[in-house]
Amino acid sequence: MMxxxxxxxxxxxxLCLAYLVTALFFTGLWLFGTLGIYSDSHQYIAMHIHRxxxxxxxLWLLRTLFGEGRYLEIARFLQNLLACVSVICLTACLYRxxxxxxxxxxxxxxxxxxxxxxxxxxxxxxxxxxxxxxxxALGLPFFYLFLSACISMIFHPGAKRAGFALLYALFLSLTRxxxxxxxxxxxxxxxxxxFGRKRWKSVAAxxxxxxxxxxxxxxxxxxxxxxxxxxxxxNTFGNVSFLANVLYAADEQDGxxxxxxxxxxxxxxxxxxxRERGANYSFSQPGFLNRAAHLEQWHDELKFxxxxxxxxxxxxxxxxxxxxxxxxEQDRIAGEMIKSLLPAVFGRWLYDYxxxxxxxxxxxxxxxxxxxxxYALFFYLFLIAxxxxxxxRDRASKEARFTALVLLTAVxxxxxxxxxxxxxxxYVIYGFPFLYIAALLSLRALxxxxx
Numbered sequence: 001m002m003x004x005x006x007x008x009x010x011x012x013x014x015l016c017l018a019y020l021v022t023a024l025f026f027t028g029l030w031l032f033g034t035l036g037i038y039s040d041s042h043q044y045i046a047m048h049i050h051r052x053x054x055x056x057x058x059l060w061l062l063r064t065l066f067g068e069g070r071y072l073e074i075a076r077f078l079q080n081l082l083a084c085v086s087v088i089c090l091t092a093c094l095y096r097x098x099x100x101x102x103x104x105x106x107x108x109x110x111x112x113x114x115x116x117x118x119x120x121x122x123x124x125x126x127x128x129x130x131x132x133x134x135x136x137a138l139g140l141p142f143f144y145l146f147l148s149a150c151i152s153m154i155f156h157p158g159a160k161r162a163g164f165a166l167l168y169a170l171f172l173s174l175t176r177x178x179x180x181x182x183x184x185x186x187x188x189x190x191x192x193x194x195f196g197r198k199r200w201k202s203v204a205a206x207x208x209x210x211x212x213x214x215x216x217x218x219x220x221x222x223x224x225x226x227x228x229x230x231x232x233x234x235n236t237f238g239n240v241s242f243l244a245n246v247l248y249a250a251d252e253q254d255g256x257x258x259x260x261x262x263x264x265x266x267x268x269x270x271x272x273x274x275r276e277r278g279a280n281y282s283f284s285q286p287g288f289l290n291r292a293a294h295l296e297q298w299h300d301e302l303k304f305x306x307x308x309x310x311x312x313x314x315x316x317x318x319x320x321x322x323x324x325x326x327x328x329e330q331d332r333i334a335g336e337m338i339k340s341l342l343p344a345v346f347g348r349w350l351y352d353y354x355x356x357x358x359x360x361x362x363x364x365x366x367x368x369x370x371x372x373x374x375y376a377l378f379f380y381l382f383l384i385a386x387x388x389x390x391x392x393r394d395r396a397s398k399e400a401r402f403t404a405l406v407l408l409t410a411v412x413x414x415x416x417x418x419x420x421x422x423x424x425x426x427y428v429i430y431g432f433p434f435l436y437i438a439a440l441l442s443l444r445a446l447x448x449x450x451x
Contacts (some may be wrong), residue, residue: 015100018091018109023086025113026084029130035076036132038125044133049324049372050237053224054174055135060228072133079137083353084140086148087112097155097398098441102338107440111433115140122367123425130163136426137218139176143430146172146182148408150189154401157193164190166213173217179427180429183213189405199447229324237308241420244302245342245356249281249348258340266311267341267417273306281348291372292355296422307334309338326427353418356403360414360423383407383435386442399445408435445450 014126023394047056062071062078091109094100100361120128129136149165169186172179187210205395208381218234226232253273258264265309274280279302282298284294311330320326360367365379389402410431 013097014100014105015092016230017102018095018105019088021106022087022091022109022113025116026040026080026087026130026284029116029128030080031047033076033128033131035072036128036134036167038127038132041133044135047228049225049229049231049233049327050235052135052177052235053221055138056170056228058138059133075133075137076131079141080130082138082141084115086144088372089146090148093151097151098402100441104420104440104444108437111436112144114433114436115429119429125424125426127426129426135175139172139179140430142168142172142175143179145180146186147406147434150186151402152404154189154193154405155398157197162186162190162193162209166209168218170213173213174220177235178413178416180217181416182213183210183217185208185412188212188408224279224281231324233324233328236324236331238420239331239338240307241303242246243307243334243338245295245301245352245420246338246345246349247271247307248279248298248302249329249345249352250341251282251345252286254341254344257344258337260336260407263336263340266314267337269310269314270307273310274302276426277301279306279307281352288351288355288366289358291352292299293368293438294360295352299422300352356418357414358416360428361411361421363411363425364414364428365435367425379435379439380407383442386439386446390445397445399441403438403442404429406438410435 023293042430043051044056045059046061059071059227061166062075062219065071066074090112094108095105104211113167116129120126127134129138131137134440146165146168149161149168149393153161153165166186169179169182172182187206190206190209194200205255221234222232226233247267250271250311252275255264255267258267277298279298282294284291308330311333312326315326315329320329361380362368362373362376366376384407387403387407388395394400410428413430414423414428417423421427
């Protein structure tokens with residue numbers, strides 16, 4: 001008599017090894033790792049007006065509950081726990097949707113762990129995400145949970161799943177500024193779901209929810225700042241960050257477009273310093289990627305030493321007492337300068353923006369190197385061509401839809417990051433594991449199609 005095997009039991013065995021590896025990995029990081037304090041950590045601890053509220057609020061809550069002496073170590077424990085849960089949830093989600101076997105499931109879980117290995121070993125910051133006092137400690141797990149919810153929403157459309165995905169997108173946007181793009185990714189995925197089910201009227205609901213999400217984010221940020229910083233305002237420094245790349249693309253005659261005399265004086269001050277130090281596009285070596293490398297070299301110098309610091313000296317001399325209002329004034333001046341300069345420098349700024357984004361796309365899957373740059377190009381072409389072929393053969397291909405989702409998410413992260421800062425690895429590594437998972441799933445699907 002043949003005994004029928006229990007499918008659920010096989011599923012449990014297939015997932016067991018992946019779960020065990022994940023749990024051991026984060027247990028090891030917690031037990032043998034140390035608390036990571038980096039140059040930005042003090043701003044999160046101090047609930048600085050420049051920083052998005054989610055991570056500073058998380059630290060404040062733990063500080064309130066457990067006291068000054070213990071809260072950072074408790075935060076480190078919870079960060080590792082959340083990271084572990086997010087990897088397990090996403091591994092289970094992908095296993096359920098794609099019926100991956102034990103080996104592929106383990107490979108997927110290892111790829112999801114990769115950002116936690118690559119960044120400390122190969123990046124300049126040596127950042128260990130789950131042990132560091134930085135917003136990435138929450139940002140990466142929220143990103144995994146967001147994509148897990150998006151995958152469920154795409155393959156099993158429904159209001160509840162869409163609501164969870166949007167909630168994670170909102171959490172992400174409150175953790176990392178560039179992750180406001182996650183709300184737009186959610187909107188695009190939700191609209192595609194509406195079209196796929198021919199529910200045209202639901203598109204209006206998606207657009208309304210997207211608008212409400214951005215509105216809720218603004219309200220949450222301003223309310224947080226009202227409670228903890230005494231001013232019902234958005235975070236500051238966004239305009240100053242954006243101005244750094246605009247100023248890099250400017251020529252002296254472009255300042256003539258500035259009508260406000262005070263703003264023009266600030267332009268003369270900062271532009272003079274930029275020229276003096278070589279922090280201007282005219283000092284770059286010819287070539288698209290050379291321009292990106294030169295701008296990355298000078299972006300922080302422009303932002304902190306050429307714009308913020310000399311402007312603060314002027315404001316201090318003017319008698320500014322409130323640091324937050326001083327930041328508000330800096331953002332106001334930067335905003336006025338951007339409005340005047342950007343039309344004149346738009347072509348050069350766009351060139352720089354695209355160059356930075358190319359660096360970001362490369363770093364999402366590799367590192368910047370003459371050989372690896374070509375590898376990244378062919379890798380993206382493979383994903384795009386493979387997705388197109390799979391959709392051509394089967395419009396309902398799960399692998400194609402998953403690849404399209406992760407490509408959209410990675411590109412959104414890169415292009416939103418490039419808008420105001422350079423694409424350091426820790427800013428764009430979010431998409432790394434998913435693009436390689438998509439490649440593995442696409443290869444498996446293509447092999448089955450050709451069989």
